[in-house]
Amino acid sequence: MIDQEYVAQRALVLHPVATGHRSSVAKLDRDEAIGLAEALGVEVCESEIITVRDIKVANYFGSGKITDINALIAQHDINLVIANTSLSPIQQRNLEKVWDVKVIDRTGMILEIFALRAATKEGQLQVELARLSYERSRLVRTWTHLERQRGGQGLMSGPGETQIESDRRQLADKMDKLKRDLEQVRRTRALQRTKRERAPERVVALVGYTNAGKSTLFNKLTDGGVFVKDMLFATLDTTHRILGLPSGQKAVLSDTVGFISDLPTDLITAFRATLEDVKEADLLIHVRDISDPLSEARKQDVLSILDSIEAGPKHDQQMIEVWNKIDLLVPEEQFELLETSKSANRLGEDNDLQTVSYPVSCIKNIGIDELCNGIEAHLSAFDEAVNVTITPKDYAVRAWLFENGDVLSEETTSNGNVEMQIKLPQMKAGILRGKHRHLFS
Numbered sequence: 001m002i003d004q005e006y007v008a009q010r011a012l013v014l015h016p017v018a019t020g021h022r023s024s025v026a027k028l029d030r031d032e033a034i035g036l037a038e039a040l041g042v043e044v045c046e047s048e049i050i051t052v053r054d055i056k057v058a059n060y061f062g063s064g065k066i067t068d069i070n071a072l073i074a075q076h077d078i079n080l081v082i083a084n085t086s087l088s089p090i091q092q093r094n095l096e097k098v099w100d101v102k103v104i105d106r107t108g109m110i111l112e113i114f115a116l117r118a119a120t121k122e123g124q125l126q127v128e129l130a131r132l133s134y135e136r137s138r139l140v141r142t143w144t145h146l147e148r149q150r151g152g153q154g155l156m157s158g159p160g161e162t163q164i165e166s167d168r169r170q171l172a173d174k175m176d177k178l179k180r181d182l183e184q185v186r187r188t189r190a191l192q193r194t195k196r197e198r199a200p201e202r203v204v205a206l207v208g209y210t211n212a213g214k215s216t217l218f219n220k221l222t223d224g225g226v227f228v229k230d231m232l233f234a235t236l237d238t239t240h241r242i243l244g245l246p247s248g249q250k251a252v253l254s255d256t257v258g259f260i261s262d263l264p265t266d267l268i269t270a271f272r273a274t275l276e277d278v279k280e281a282d283l284l285i286h287v288r289d290i291s292d293p294l295s296e297a298r299k300q301d302v303l304s305i306l307d308s309i310e311a312g313p314k315h316d317q318q319m320i321e322v323w324n325k326i327d328l329l330v331p332e333e334q335f336e337l338l339e340t341s342k343s344a345n346r347l348g349e350d351n352d353l354q355t356v357s358y359p360v361s362c363i364k365n366i367g368i369d370e371l372c373n374g375i376e377a378h379l380s381a382f383d384e385a386v387n388v389t390i391t392p393k394d395y396a397v398r399a400w401l402f403e404n405g406d407v408l409s410e411e412t413t414s415n416g417n418v419e420m421q422i423k424l425p426q427m428k429a430g431i432l433r434g435k436h437r438h439l440f441s
Contacts, residue, residue: 009042009043009079009080009102010042010043010045010076010077010078010079010080011037011042011043011044011045011078011080011081011082012044012045012046012047012048012069012072012073012076012078012080012081012082013030013033013034013037013044013046013047013048013082013084014047014048014050014069014081014082014083014084015029015030015033015047015048015049015050015084015085016050016051016052016060016061016083016084016085017029017049017050017051017052018051018052019051019052019053021051023049024293025294026049027049028293028294029084030047030049030084033047033082033084033106033109034047035211036082036084036106036109036110036113037082037109039113040109040112040113040116041116042080042082045076045077045078046072046076046078048069048072050065052065056091057088057090057091058090058091058094059091059094059095059098060083060085060087060088060091060095061095066095066098066099069081069099070098070099073099073101078101079101079102080101080102080103080104081095081099081101081102081103081104082103082104082105082109083095083103083104083105083106084105084106085105085106086105086106086107086262087103087105089137089138092104092105092138106262107134107262107264107266108134110260110263110264110267111127111130111131111134111264111266111267114127114130114267115127115128115131122182122185125178125181125182125185126182126267127267128178129175129178129179129182129266130264130266130267130269132171132174132175132178133175133266133269134264134266135171136168136171136172136175186276201242201250201251201252202251202252202282202283202379202425203251203252203254203277203280203281203282203283204243204251204252204253204254204281204282204283204284204285204375204379205253205254205256205277205278205281205283205284205285206218206253206254206255206256206285206287207256207259207278207284207285207286207287207302207306208258208259208286208287208288208302209258209259209260209288209289209292209298209299209301209302210258210259210260211258211289212258212287212288212289212292212298212324213287213289213324213325213362214255214256214258214287215255216324216362216363217285217287217322217324217360217362218239218241218253218255220362220365220368221243221253221368221371221372222241222242222243222244222253223241238254238255238256238257238277239254239255240252240253240254240255241253241255243375245372245375245376245379246369246372246373246376247376247406249376249406251282251375251379254277254278254281256275256277256278257275259301259302259305260301261297261298261301263301263305268305268308268309275309275311276309278306278309278311279309279310279311279317281311281317282318282379282425283318283319283320283375283378283379284306284311284312284317284318284319284320285319285320285321285322285375286299286302286319286320286321286322287321287322287324288321288322288323288324289324289325290323290324290325290326290329290337290359291325291326291328291329318378320356320357320358320374320375320378321356321357321358322357322358322360322371323337323341323357323358323359323360324360324361324362325361325362325363326338326359326360326361326366326367327361327363327364327366334359337359338359340357341356341357341358341359356374356378358370358371358374380406380423382425382426383405383406383423383424383425383426384423384424384425384426384429385408385421385422385423386421386422386423386424386429386432386440387419387420387421387440388401388419388420388422388432388436388439388440389417389418389419389420389439389440390417390418390419390420390439391416391417392416392417394436394439397432397436397439398418398420401420401422401424401432404424404425404428405422405423405424405425405428406422406423406424407420407421407422408421408422408423409421
């Protein structure tokens with residue numbers, strides 16, 4: 001793993017691809033790996049796309065390619081090699097020995113970026129748990145002295161435990177403590193979600209591939225003030241702000257961590273407490289960089305991660321798409337996208353809202369008003385209009401209706417009762433019927 005003292009290291013980025021892999025896609029994937037390396041703060045001096053026919057158990061690469069890379073390392077004074085793939089602990093250790101430089105794989109690189117970016121206590125706990133889980137499998141490369149520590153006293157003492165066993169035990173103890181701390185975070189978040197469920201505002205969560213423009217859109221829609229930079233994983237910690245809707249109603253907008261292909265499973269597990277906010281949202285907004293040539297592949301990566309946490313369209317959760325950065329397209333492509341979205345955004349009789357898309361440019365302020373109207377339409381699409389009669393003794397219910405719904409009409413009758421028509425979310429309407437069935441005429 002990379003310590004923060006190595007921020008100025010000179011790096012070689014290697015992107016292995018299988019035989020027959022499309023060169024255009026390979027270049028884009030290599031560029032992403034370079035972006036990750038730069039987000040880590042290292043100086044990328046050279047990069048290589050390497051075709052791998054057979055993965056070698058011991059060194060991953062063949063002997064000829066290892067020799068070629070060794071020459072590159074010497075030529076450019078490289079002291080860090082980043083392999084944009086998953087390396088086994090043995091492969092990582094052997095490559096470090098043969099090249100005499102630090103070697104990390106894609107998982108290690110992403111974990112290091114998360115460790116640098118996590119700002120909140122919760123985020124730091126989550127990243128530390130994932131990092132320890134990753135390092136636990138790599139103790140084989142950490143220790144060259146695996147002598148046993150003698151146990152007990154006297155000549156008859158037992159063999160004791162090896163250094164690696166001791167280290168694994170200490171890591172296990174640290175991980176257990178982190179899991180307990182994160183469980184407390186989970187309980188706290190559960191309480192916060194319960195409070196939000198009781199509040200009238202509904203929750204909208206931004207999801208998307210890293211650097212798709214989620215934080216920029218978040219700042220555009222709210223007074224979020226979230227850090228924004230053209231960098232992979234510029235922000236990690238979840239932020240909530242009030243989103244004002246065109247009608248005057250409000251919702252809670254949540255900006256979540258960006259996703260990426262081959263996101264380490266340890267990170268998904270560690271961030272589950274945070275990602276539960278996504279799972280519980282009333283509406284997901286999938287922000288896509290529509291100018292990215294791999295936009296469709298990135299979409300599938302996001303959907304796959306959502307599915308792994310039981311969120312998204314496959315789990316009956318409303319989701320719309322924001323096609324961001326349309327200002328980077330040529331005018332003809334912009335026009336085509338706008339026309340495509342207009343025809344696709346007509347709601348069918350079955351209220352299928354999961355395919356609706358909104359082309360926007362946060363930088364040029366294009367399509368933002370249409371998106372805000374669309375968010376409100378989607379939040380209210382499944383609302384239910386109910387008619388109730390409020391008697392003087394039920395005026396507490398009237399206050400609850402104003403807090404939890406959109407009052408469409410209200411009229412006081414001669415006998416002092418109030419006839420009301422209210423638009424409520426289905427869940428709230430169900431609560432009203434269950435507790436106050438006598439109000440319905």
